[in-house]
Amino acid sequence: MSNKIVIVNPALTADHRERIAYLARKGGYEAVFYETNQEALPAMEDAVAAYGLGADLTAAGKQLAWFHSMSAGVDGYLQEGAIANPGMLLTSSSGAYGVTLAEHTLMVTLELLRRQPEYEQAVAQKKWLRGLKQRTIKDSTVTIVGTGDLGGEIAKRFAAFEPEHLFGVNRSGLARSRAFTRIVKQEKVDRILPDTDILVMALPGTSETYHFLNRERLALLPDSAIVVNVGRGNAVDQDALAQALKDGKLSAAALDVFEKEPLPADDPLWDCPNLLITPHIAGDLTAPYTLEKNVELFCDNLCRFINGQPLERIVDRRRGY
């Protein structure tokens, strides 16, 4: 058996590489670094572990005992043939992206409530526009669907803005974060939608979450509501959302994730009214905190792997996260 650990993360600094190489060497392994999956693929043949992103890596790793994904969402590894070694342990970077995704969520929520896209359009034309009707998070009712690392980080920040209610929605009816004023079980979500001003979708992409926010649920929201999706694109029925925006049945929405990415150049969504589009950048690795946390999570697991301890953030492939 080889002692090779493949690392594919182009964002790593020299310090990161040194730290990872040192930890590996101390444990009797060799860390080999690549900038792209393409370059790394030949080395995956006999790698025993790897840290990177993409099912092409796990599909090539016939001897992989462990793969640590740079992403928090792992739906990409769950398709047929995505993992060459059936016994491979898959761990995720859940916990690394909550902070940056939460900062994004608060930003776009405030942009929608404060009519910032319209103000910025006026300013781009050097127009001194005033008087558009703004709203505040203060005294609004916020519902966050998904109460894991992401939902919890989002809730903590919303709480400081003093909403009237801060509901969390999940399967168990229980949540670690104390920021929520109430946790509502998923099957009862329809009861709180009519009172929701701000609906935040923070769900992982699994078969269970597919089109969670469908046409029927969108219709339950008040016309003045806003929707923000930072989880997975297919948790929202995109066509139904666009129709609701066009019909004035929803005040505004912000999508960072889409059913198909990149969003095709001819997709009608680009021209949808009151829709704030961002190109899946709510949770990328560029923010220093996010990168540090990502590397830290991998290094923690690397030490556990070397010492034969149970890994953290193991993905339950049946549940999908």
Added chain:
Amino acid sequence: MSNKIVIVNPALTADHRERIAYLARKGGYEAVFYETNQEALPAMEDAVAAYGLGADLTAAGKQLAWFHSMSAGVDGYLQEGAIANPGMLLTSSSGAYGVTLAEHTLMVTLELLRRQPEYEQAVAQKKWLRGLKQRTIKDSTVTIVGTGDLGGEIAKRFAAFEPEHLFGVNRSGLARSRAFTRIVKQEKVDRILPDTDILVMALPGTSETYHFLNRERLALLPDSAIVVNVGRGNAVDQDALAQALKDGKLSAAALDVFEKEPLPADDPLWDCPNLLITPHIAGDLTAPYTLEKNVELFCDNLCRFINGQPLERIVDRRRGY
């Protein structure tokens, strides 16, 4: 002496008018309502009290015992000839705008850190741009100049984003809000500027705060710093700020207030790089919470006025707030 109280606030609802009229009548006064200052001016001649915005009202109110300003900033009333009755009590709506101004401040701070103006420009061209280097409030050092209602509301929200340091700057070195990790006296601000990532200006407009953020202080900030001004325009040396942005001596800035408003159509600031301009809409009356709070502050003072109790939020005209 007349018993007339003039009200000029076009945002009032029928309920608001009814409440104000009822309180006045109960106290032996008559509330008269106008939509514009122009319409109200003749009635100001013999009004005993008024609620509105603008020195044209106070300049016309020769018999005014009390004027409650709809605004939090009151620098407009402090010029020569702005107040006809020297004995008039001036009260402000300080406390009504902190919430909406703070929501604006967090929004623009996040927009600058997350490169949102650039992303939105790409999206406007239907481009799927990715990879711009973002930053987080988390682990940043935030300095808020001004620790009153506004600075306190801003600090409370920043705290939830877990900055490394959250400094408040004021004259006394003491502050009511506990969100700050440290309060720094104004004369020592230069010591913390070199470590400041995010500088928020939340100062009222007085002679003392004029060009508080001048060329020398801008030079003390790291090149990577961002500046947000939501207080008064002349607390920042606008030309020096623009020059710093052009020279790459400052990463980005967001201004909602300007030395001259509306910003003239030919002002070079419109074309300044990395500058997010908003047309003085960070603290307007359109948000329902802000309007309610504004009316509440006036009604509280109205009851005090009627009952001969000391008014709240009296402006010290020497200090200027």
